[in-house]
Amino acid sequence: MSDIARPARRLPRIPPVPLAILVGVVLGGLLVLVSGGNPVEAYAAIVTGALAFDNLPNTLNWAVPLVGMTLVAATPLRGGMINLGGDGQMVIGGLVAALVPLYLPGPGPLLIIVAILAAMLASGLYATIAAWGETRHGIPMLISSLLLSYPAIGICSYIVGFPLRDTTTGLAQTPMIPEAARLPVLSGPLNAGLLVMMVVAILVVLYDRFTVGGYELRMRGLNARFAGYGGVPLARQMTGVMFASGAIAGLVGALIVLGSQFRFQDGALLSPGYTWSGLMAALLAGGEPLGAILAGAFFAALQTGGFAMQRETSIPRVLTMVLQSIIILFLAIRHGVGRRRETR
């Protein structure tokens, strides 16, 4: 292995992540300038749009699914595995969470709990198919998890487009779920989903730091073969981690459906691109949960600010996507984010 200490020859000692953000801001600013906009105005709009007191709830609300999808990516990444199937797993969770309160009788709070658990179970099981493909057949999970996403999305889209469609509207969506089965509102746009996601985030961090399983996962991330010789049951571990990862994706889908959209609408879970933003946040932190959560929250702020920028300066908000990718590319190239994983 050739990536032992590299000589420190950079002159200004700016820590990698702020430096990467600075590079992203400068390059993004140039892009705005070239296309005839005012970068200072654009960035001011992003910052106030994301962090002004009145806008904080919106940022938090956007952060719930994004941080959730960050955990989806970070959990396997901690062990050197990559789950690219977050989209499909999230959609399955969203659909299951919408169908439970629509078609099962029962008191509201119970329905919420059953819906969330059923969503997590369904998505978790779906995610383990990719793990099973690798442990039993040697099909790289990297690609099978992604490919499995397409059938999941297609079938869910078919279910709400035809058999279980809300025929009173012209769109491919389920009927609205009953009011009793919606997540309680905390204030403004914030609902109980925020609390659920905070609990899950804390649990993931605690599991990573203080349990045998978390230790074994980190060991696998450092050197999978060594972990295997050390007695870690690699196949079972992969299946378990993928189940957890998929279950969190299902939870994200369920929280969006039960907390803000109140129905499963075809494509609505996917258009914000939470999965890929979450994957980038997780990669940025190398799978370390706390860092990944912070990175996810940062991206959420950036994206929320992007909406404000688009409103006020007419600079398209996809600029924030460009910023994110410049940051991750800079870190990957200059500071070897992800290099620790075995790639050869």
Place this chain on the structure above:
Amino acid sequence: MLDFITPFLVNSAVQAITPILLAALAGTLCGRVGVFNMALEGQMLVGAFAAVVGSYATGSALGGIVAAMLATVAFSLILAYGVTVFRGDAVVICVGMNLLASGLTAYLLRQMFGVSGTFSDPAIVGLEKIRIAAINGWPVIGWIFSRQTALTWVAWILVAVVTVVMFRTPLGLRLRGVGEDPEAAETMGVDVTRYRIVTVLVAGAIVGLAGAQLSLGTVSIFSEDMSAGRGWIAVVAVMLGRNHPLYAALACVLFGFADAFSVRLQGQGLPNQVTDVVPYVVTLVALVLTHTKRRRRQDPTITASP
């Protein structure tokens, strides 16, 4: 059973295969020098966008093709230098590149043409379909070979060229050596870094052609994220073909026919949400079948490189 093979479907399947085939070819080149290229999706998107811009600006399809190749080569510099000189992780870089391509093309689309979603304009000149009068009316042969774009021809010629160069020339031997055992290649006097950089850039030019076929081949428009998973299918074709251009091409043909078959199913009244899934399911089944035969002996620990 095979009655879904109609002239129109064969013709359109061959057209649909072209961008995937070109991208898969680029993927095998990168794979052979030990660079796992997962950025095909993003590279194709950049190529498709640049092709439309070039065609719009110069008023010729050739201008579009040149622009697509230049833009994709420039974009591929990130991968070429990122994984060699800077020793970055290929998977992370490729994920970043795919997102950068998606964001950048959407941003430029709005800022340059003031539209979001889809850009179409009569000034965009599409690729001409080459009609070969002699075989135009023949069954099967005519459907396959006539009324295709020049890029479809280029794609299949490139399959042959790459195969010959890779397995029958000293250059190809060195290329394969770089991928199989970089240390040994280095000892033999091969500049591994240079070989990797140049190969990734050449592959980038080929993906540029894929992008041009996508946006100027059947339609003359650019729409956001129009690569729509084709780059990923190409990645799978590279894996199925184990970095061999001929087998990768075979996987692309399989995919193309699955795609044509799904269009046919749609014609029989099945909803498109179901039929769209067919190519991916076929690909998954192909993965399972090919991997069950040669099950790996080692532990299932290595996630990325094939």
